[in-house]
Amino acid sequence: MRLPVVVGVDGSDGSLRALDWAAAEAARTRLPLRVVHASLWEHYEGLRPTVDAGVPGEQLLAEHLVASARDRVRDLRPEVSVVADVQPEDPVAALVRESHEASLVVLGSRGRGRIAGMLLGSVGLALAGRSHCPVVVIPARQPGTPASPGRVVVGISDAAGPSPATVFALAQAASRQGELTAVRAWRRPAHELLSHPPLGGSSFSTHRRQAEEHLGEVLKALETLEARRKRDTQEVQDGSGTVVIHRSVAQGPAHEVLLEAAETAELLVVGARRSSGWHGLQLGTVNHAVLHHSPCPVAVVPDTYQG
Structure with missing residues (x-):
């Protein structure tokens, strides 16, 4: 069974780095990629667009976020099979559940909102401590010394x-x-x-x-x-x-x-x-x-x- 690479995204710069890393991982290992955004809607801080479609603005924002992430992967890694999903729940709980059916879970070390200033956000620590598969955390800063390939x-x-x-x-x-x-x-x-x-x-x-x-x-x-x-x-x-x-x-x-x-x-x-x-x-x-x-x-x- 080809379990996917799962990447958590939240619209931050850190999650974009995680998305790119996860896409490269999926391409190299020939695995599908699953892009997940999980959030309790009330945690969006001031980002509440006005809509008339009967759908909460926060949900539309989340759906736009994962669609943009999916399109980014298709542009960068067209050979990768990618799906995107929005889950209206606690990010840690959602990603822990995803870890049961994943080859690995990837996320950035910095999130958005209240944890954006931390070197490692609470989601990263909690997920690393509860995941059922390997968790890869992508650092916020670029390394001072170039990495040796492989x-x-x-x-x-x-x-x-x-x-x-x-x-x-x-x-x-x-x-x-x-x-x-x-x-x-x-x-x-x-x-x-x-x-x-x-x-x-x-x-x-x-x-x-x-x-x-x-x-x-x-x-x-x-x-x-x-x-x-x-x-x-x-x-x-x-x-x-x-x-x-x-x-x-x-x-x-x-x-x-x-x-x-x-x-x-x-x-x-x-x-x-x-x-x-x-x-x-x-x-x-x-x-x-x-x-x-x-x-x-x-x-x-x-x-x-x-x-």
């Missing part, structure tokens, strides 16, 4: 084996005919920093070696999964789609290490853990930091995602 960066956690985020990142790199940089950040425990200074060098080497060994094990398992996928899908073994994987082990806070690695990336991928609570996914400090400060688009992948 370069995808993924953060490797302490978990054993390839996470759904790692598998998703590999697929993204393959679809871009690019390369994957797997980043494993590590830090010495706080108690070691406060005691036994003479043993610092030995401790440093031990923790770094452990991080390198863990990264190697994860990537070995990832390569096995990729080889099995290619065999099962009977891909032509001509070298196409083969991804060069780079390893990066660095000491420091994970969010700082990832943000530095993402300076020249087209996409940064991180995972999120599923919680048993009502709020869905647990977005930790690393997720929040990269969503707020990444120079490139960020994909947040639930740990329950099956691909």
